[in-house]
Amino acid sequence: MKQYDIGFGHLGNGITVWNRKEEQHGDYKTIAHIGHDRQVKFYEELPQNIKDKINHFALTANPTISATQDQPVFY
Numbered sequence: 001m002k003q004y005d006i007g008f009g010h011l012g013n014g015i016t017v018w019n020r021k022e023e024q025h026g027d028y029k030t031i032a033h034i035g036h037d038r039q040v041k042f043y044e045e046l047p048q049n050i051k052d053k054i055n056h057f058a059l060t061a062n063p064t065i066s067a068t069q070d071q072p073v074f075y
Helices: 048-060
Strands: 006-010 015-024 025-033 039-044
Touching: 006 025, 006 048, 015 048, 025 048, 039 048
Parallel strands: none
Antiparallel strands: 006 015, 015 025, 025 039
Protein backbone atom coordinates (compact mmCIF):
# COMPACT_ATOMS: atom_id res chain seq x y z
CA MET A 1 0.00 0.00 0.00
CA LYS A 2 1.28 3.45 -0.94
CA GLN A 3 2.37 5.66 1.96
CA TYR A 4 1.78 9.40 2.35
CA ASP A 5 3.41 12.21 4.28
CA ILE A 6 1.84 15.33 2.83
CA GLY A 7 3.31 18.80 2.82
CA PHE A 8 1.89 22.17 1.79
CA GLY A 9 3.73 25.15 0.31
CA HIS A 10 3.00 28.44 -1.41
CA LEU A 11 4.76 28.70 -4.74
CA GLY A 12 3.11 31.88 -6.02
CA ASN A 13 -0.15 30.53 -7.41
CA GLY A 14 -1.95 29.03 -4.43
CA ILE A 15 -0.82 26.08 -2.35
CA THR A 16 1.00 23.09 -3.79
CA VAL A 17 0.51 19.77 -1.99
CA TRP A 18 3.19 17.09 -2.19
CA ASN A 19 3.91 13.62 -0.87
CA ARG A 20 7.24 13.41 0.95
CA LYS A 21 7.17 9.60 0.63
CA GLU A 22 7.47 9.72 -3.16
CA GLU A 23 9.91 11.51 -5.45
CA GLN A 24 9.53 12.54 -9.06
CA HIS A 25 12.24 14.31 -11.09
CA GLY A 26 14.39 14.76 -7.97
CA ASP A 27 11.67 16.44 -5.89
CA TYR A 28 8.69 15.40 -3.80
CA LYS A 29 5.78 14.33 -6.00
CA THR A 30 3.03 16.94 -6.36
CA ILE A 31 -0.33 15.33 -5.67
CA ALA A 32 -2.72 18.31 -5.57
CA HIS A 33 -3.06 22.06 -5.87
CA ILE A 34 -5.25 24.47 -3.91
CA GLY A 35 -6.10 27.60 -5.89
CA HIS A 36 -6.47 31.11 -4.48
CA ASP A 37 -10.23 30.48 -4.37
CA ARG A 38 -9.66 27.37 -2.18
CA GLN A 39 -10.68 24.97 -4.96
CA VAL A 40 -8.69 21.73 -4.88
CA LYS A 41 -7.39 19.98 -7.98
CA PHE A 42 -6.16 16.45 -7.36
CA TYR A 43 -3.51 15.11 -9.75
CA GLU A 44 -4.05 11.44 -8.92
CA GLU A 45 -6.40 9.11 -7.10
CA LEU A 46 -5.76 9.42 -3.37
CA PRO A 47 -7.08 7.59 -0.31
CA GLN A 48 -10.12 9.32 1.17
CA ASN A 49 -8.30 10.20 4.42
CA ILE A 50 -5.59 12.06 2.45
CA LYS A 51 -8.20 13.88 0.34
CA ASP A 52 -10.01 14.81 3.56
CA LYS A 53 -6.81 16.33 5.03
CA ILE A 54 -6.19 18.37 1.88
CA ASN A 55 -9.81 19.54 1.68
CA HIS A 56 -9.78 20.48 5.37
CA PHE A 57 -6.63 22.56 4.85
CA ALA A 58 -8.24 24.24 1.83
CA LEU A 59 -11.36 25.15 3.81
CA THR A 60 -9.80 26.22 7.12
CA ALA A 61 -6.18 27.34 6.70
CA ASN A 62 -5.24 31.01 6.48
CA PRO A 63 -1.64 30.90 5.28
CA THR A 64 0.35 33.97 4.34
CA ILE A 65 2.56 34.15 1.26
CA SER A 66 5.71 34.00 3.39
CA ALA A 67 6.92 34.26 6.95
CA THR A 68 7.91 37.90 6.37
CA GLN A 69 4.95 39.03 4.22
CA ASP A 70 1.53 38.84 5.81
CA GLN A 71 -0.45 38.95 2.55
CA PRO A 72 -2.92 36.02 2.57
CA VAL A 73 -2.62 33.24 -0.02
CA PHE A 74 -6.39 32.72 -0.28
CA TYR A 75 -8.87 35.41 -1.27
